[in-house]
Amino acid sequence: MSLQSIKYSRGSLEILDQLLLPVQSKYVAVRGVEDGWKVINKMQVRGAPAIAIVGCLSLAVEIHPEEFGSKKSLRQEVEGKLNYLVSARPTAVNMKIAADELLVLANDLTKDETIDVGEMKQRFLSATEAMLKKDIADNRAIGAHGAKAILQRVAETSGAPAGAGVRVLTHCNTGSLATAGYGTALGVVRQLAELGKLEHVYCTETRPYNQGARLTAYELVHEKFPATLVLDSMVAALLRAKNVAAVVVGADRVAANGDTANKIGTYQIAVVAKHHDVPFYVAAPLTSIDLAIPGGDHIIIEERPDREMTHVGEHRIAAPGINCWNPAFDVTPAALITGIITERGVFKPAELKEAINKLLDS
Numbered sequence: 001m002s003l004q005s006i007k008y009s010r011g012s013l014e015i016l017d018q019l020l021l022p023v024q025s026k027y028v029a030v031r032g033v034e035d036g037w038k039v040i041n042k043m044q045v046r047g048a049p050a051i052a053i054v055g056c057l058s059l060a061v062e063i064h065p066e067e068f069g070s071k072k073s074l075r076q077e078v079e080g081k082l083n084y085l086v087s088a089r090p091t092a093v094n095m096k097i098a099a100d101e102l103l104v105l106a107n108d109l110t111k112d113e114t115i116d117v118g119e120m121k122q123r124f125l126s127a128t129e130a131m132l133k134k135d136i137a138d139n140r141a142i143g144a145h146g147a148k149a150i151l152q153r154v155a156e157t158s159g160a161p162a163g164a165g166v167r168v169l170t171h172c173n174t175g176s177l178a179t180a181g182y183g184t185a186l187g188v189v190r191q192l193a194e195l196g197k198l199e200h201v202y203c204t205e206t207r208p209y210n211q212g213a214r215l216t217a218y219e220l221v222h223e224k225f226p227a228t229l230v231l232d233s234m235v236a237a238l239l240r241a242k243n244v245a246a247v248v249v250g251a252d253r254v255a256a257n258g259d260t261a262n263k264i265g266t267y268q269i270a271v272v273a274k275h276h277d278v279p280f281y282v283a284a285p286l287t288s289i290d291l292a293i294p295g296g297d298h299i300i301i302e303e304r305p306d307r308e309m310t311h312v313g314e315h316r317i318a319a320p321g322i323n324c325w326n327p328a329f330d331v332t333p334a335a336l337i338t339g340i341i342t343e344r345g346v347f348k349p350a351e352l353k354e355a356i357n358k359l360l361d362s
């Protein structure tokens with residue numbers, strides 16, 4: 001049983017094939033950008049941060065053995081292949097942000113007359129490799145900020161005895177299998193557990209890919225957390241009956257106003273949480289926040305193949321001939337979001353844009 005979604009050393013990249021989990025734990029070699037695009041598009045690896053890291057590392061393993069005649073030719077190869085990788089899945093912004101940052105680096109290195117093409121390649125490889133450690137550090141910070149915010153909110157509003165543990169609900173998979181490690185929303189759950197404050201965690205099965213039943217449950221069992229799997233259709237009954245203190249989910253793209261695209265089903269959980277006065281948190285690194293778009297209506301929502309709904313593996317579960325609608329994500333309006341938990345702190349949606357701009361300026 002492994003929770004390491006990405007295995008990398010310079011010149012070598014493997015990903016844990018998440019289509020086979022939880023029954024089979026098998027690593028798949030990613031030999032270059034074509035492989036990288038395929039494993040992302042097929043969702044053998046998924047999760048906004050993991051998509052960006054695997055995409056960029058697939059470029060790193062491709063250019064590592066290559067000799068480039070000039071810095072310009074290296075830059076042109078980098079630009080073309082980064083744009084290709086961004087096309088693998090359109091909703092999560094992390095790959096686009098990483099591609100933009102790496103292209104700025106490639107342009108700067110091209111202009112830097114103090115280094116040759118060999119040094120440029122080494123610096124480019126180092127920059128892509130740094131994403132792994134940074135993501136884990138970001139996730140641990142998200143976990144710390146998120147756990148503190150939830151415990152503080154519960155202490156202020158629920159009347160629970162000081163120091164009591166909390167019961168939380170999460171959706172989809174936002175753990176080590178969606179990132180370089182530790183996780184975003186599941187990083188908050190891990191931090192609550194590390195503080196001895198996790199009374200119980202509920203995870204939804206998250207049809208149709210079943211990230212919750214197959215991946216989050218896999219992580220929670222691995223960690224031996226007190227956890228229960230629920231159907232997506234049970235969330236209203238759960239919030240009514242089980243004294244859930246908070247909902248914490250991930251994000252694929254957070255717009256400047258705080259509207260958030262996340263796994264399909266997130267929006268209706270947010271509506272139900274509002275009805276039951278349960279705080280609803282989004283946990284996301286700054287690399288998932290897209291200040292270039294004003295609101296959720298501007299987010300492209302990926303539609304996945306009907307077969308992901310009509311079959312479980314090779315077994316058909318829907319009537320042949322029925323039409324399907326299979327958007328992979330939906331958008332939760334900022335008005336339903338209590339706070340956006342990032343590695344730099346927790347922000348109300350209305351404060352997000354100004355706070356992030358201040359952080360970026362500093």
Ligand SMILES: CSC[C@H]1O[C@H](OP(=O)(O)O)[C@H](O)[C@@H]1O
Pocket residue numbers: 046047048049171172173174175178179184185211249250251252262263264328
């Ligand atoms: C930290 S993962 C963020 C996000 O990615 C997942 O989508 P997918 O499994 O389709 O890649 C899900 O929406 C998570 O919340």
